[in-house]
Amino acid sequence: xxxxxxxxxxxxxxxCNAQRExxxxxxxxxxxxxxxxxxxxxxIGFQRMxxxxxxxxxxxxxxEIKRYPGILEEYTITTWIEGYNKLFSDRDFAISDASxxxxxxxxxxxxxIDKDTRRxxxxxxxxxxxxVRTDLVCDMERPGKIRFPKEHNEASGYxxxxxxxxxNRHVTSRRYVELIIDQLPLEVYDQCLMTRFEIAYSHESxxxxxxxxxxxxxxxxxxxxxxxxxxxxxxxxxxxxxxxKREDGSSVPAAKLLEY
Amino acid sequence: xxxxxxxxxxxxxxxCNAQRExxxxxxxxxxxxxxxxxxxxxxIGFQRMxxxxxxxxxxxxxxEIKRYPGILEEYTITTWIEGYNKLFSDRDFAISDASxxxxxxxxxxxxxIDKDTRRxxxxxxxxxxxxVRTDLVCDMERPGKIRFPKEHNEASGYxxxxxxxxxNRHVTSRRYVELIIDQLPLEVYDQCLMTRFEIAYSHESxxxxxxxxxxxxxxxxxxxxxxxxxxxxxxxxxxxxxxxKREDGSSVPAAKLLEY
Numbered sequence: 320x321x322x323x324x325x326x327x328x329x330x331x332x333x334x335c336n337a338q339r340e341x342x343x344x345x346x347x348x349x350x351x352x353x354x355x356x357x358x359x360x361x362x363i364g365f366q367r368m369x370x371x372x373x374x375x376x377x378x379x380x381x382x383e384i385k386r387y388p389g390i391l392e393e394y395t396i397t398t399w400i401e402g403y404n405k406l407f408s409d410r411d412f413a414i415s416d417a418s419x420x421x422x423x424x425x426x427x428x429x430x431x432i433d434k435d436t437r438r439x440x441x442x443x444x445x446x447x448x449x450x451v452r453t454d455l456v457c458d459m460e461r462p463g464k465i466r467f468p469k470e471h472n473e474a475s476g477y478x479x480x481x482x483x484x485x486x487n488r489h490v491t492s493r494r495y496v497e498l499i500i501d502q503l504p505l506e507v508y509d510q511c512l513m514t515r516f517e518i519a520y521s522h523e524s525x526x527x528x529x530x531x532x533x534x535x536x537x538x539x540x541x542x543x544x545x546x547x548x549x550x551x552x553x554x555x556x557x558x559x560x561x562x563x564k565r566e567d568g569s570s571v572p573a574a575k576l577l578e579y
Numbered sequence: 580x581x582x583x584x585x586x587x588x589x590x591x592x593x594x595c596n597a598q599r600e601x602x603x604x605x606x607x608x609x610x611x612x613x614x615x616x617x618x619x620x621x622x623i624g625f626q627r628m629x630x631x632x633x634x635x636x637x638x639x640x641x642x643e644i645k646r647y648p649g650i651l652e653e654y655t656i657t658t659w660i661e662g663y664n665k666l667f668s669d670r671d672f673a674i675s676d677a678s679x680x681x682x683x684x685x686x687x688x689x690x691x692i693d694k695d696t697r698r699x700x701x702x703x704x705x706x707x708x709x710x711v712r713t714d715l716v717c718d719m720e721r722p723g724k725i726r727f728p729k730e731h732n733e734a735s736g737y738x739x740x741x742x743x744x745x746x747n748r749h750v751t752s753r754r755y756v757e758l759i760i761d762q763l764p765l766e767v768y769d770q771c772l773m774t775r776f777e778i779a780y781s782h783e784s785x786x787x788x789x790x791x792x793x794x795x796x797x798x799x800x801x802x803x804x805x806x807x808x809x810x811x812x813x814x815x816x817x818x819x820x821x822x823x824k825r826e827d828g829s830s831v832p833a834a835k836l837l838e839y
Contacts, residue, residue: 331612331615331616332615332624332625332746333608333611333612333615333745333751333752334608334612335745335746336741336742336744336745336746337741337744337745337746337748337786339746342742344742348593348594351593352591352593352594355591355592355593356591359651364592365592365650365651366651390625390746391619391625391626475738478735480757480758480760480761481596481597481760481761481763481764481765481767481768482596482602482604482756482757482758482760482761483757483761484596484597484765485593485595485596485597486592486595486596486597486599486650488597491593492593496742497740497742497743498740498742500740500741500742501740501741501742501743503741504741504786504787505741505744505786505787507741508741526597526764526765527764527765
């Protein structure tokens, strides 16, 4: 059984963001893709889960990166299962460049829900202790609890359209991340590198739903906190991000980012 | 020299749209990616053009499809250069399923612009007659001139954010297509198949720009015409699409689509 699964990507020109690097939303999409491919390979994927009327849903993603792969660069995402319990499965990732040097890590937390009731289902019947790799190291802190600060910027609005919807009929993770990224102007990304990003998903969103997006800073950690909420203030997701100056690697507090 | 270039894709669960098929924006992105890969392979790509301070820009895309590849399905996009003149290069595509059956075709028109002046540059120095394949058949009509009808729906607004910007610092083709797709509700795509889609790009868009998106119908062709315009009414792109009912393949006039 393949317990350590690898996928090598080459970042095409069309896939690059304005900084000619892999965009955070693309990186997270690839992390999800690699997880899905590995799950399919070891027969705990979409098709197997479907037989039990269950769906994998992503609860949290966090990544830490030294640098983002650039245009036409080859990089490899390696994934393995760190562990699981009745409700959650922890899946880790290492991102390495063509020379094999690790340039980043990611951690994800997955759960399975029943297609019809949308309630969590027991993972023990799909989780095989043999797939767990406790010997592999994911050298980054676990994602933590994120609270939205009282002080924040003015909310911007968005209405989810057909192109934002995935095969489970809810809004894609990609779109959530893009709406959060769009909270800051392009100049921030030109001048600063987002070195750590965490997202926790709380509620699914449907096509046609209107949401508001807003950001604030957590003075105790210097992190930028952003959230997407429905108009009735149900939290869809919440994120936390840290930035450094591209020039000298010094940290940039969220308060400064919001002044751009 | 490789004059007929192929790339095989497998549509992962995370890449599917709500109909569990490849989304039009993803298909167009893949068409652009395959074109870019082929251009790189025959040394008329990003890096070579950059040496002459030039960039490839896409002027038109049109595709016709019998069915869209579905979840976990393998499909191959084949591309070749049909011809070129001083200003334009015509590149064609065939989309085939795992059995080799062609399920769709695409046509694209490319030009090169100078990075600084944004004016078209002469293509004759990169276009080699040996790469042209006049023996391969792209069995679909060429894209035509599209005019926006006087009668149309109310415009919806959008402001381009950092995540909408590509490595050339302008808005991605993907985002244009998604904004157009989002003009119709999800139910249309559940019940109808978009069998032909054409897009003509007129002006680049920048980060922070506000645009309006609107659709109308062309009664003479039953096509749905959509456009993205800046607030000063500069046309960014215009598209034309034809739909059939999924149930029986009968054509659905644009007027009916707009009533959903």
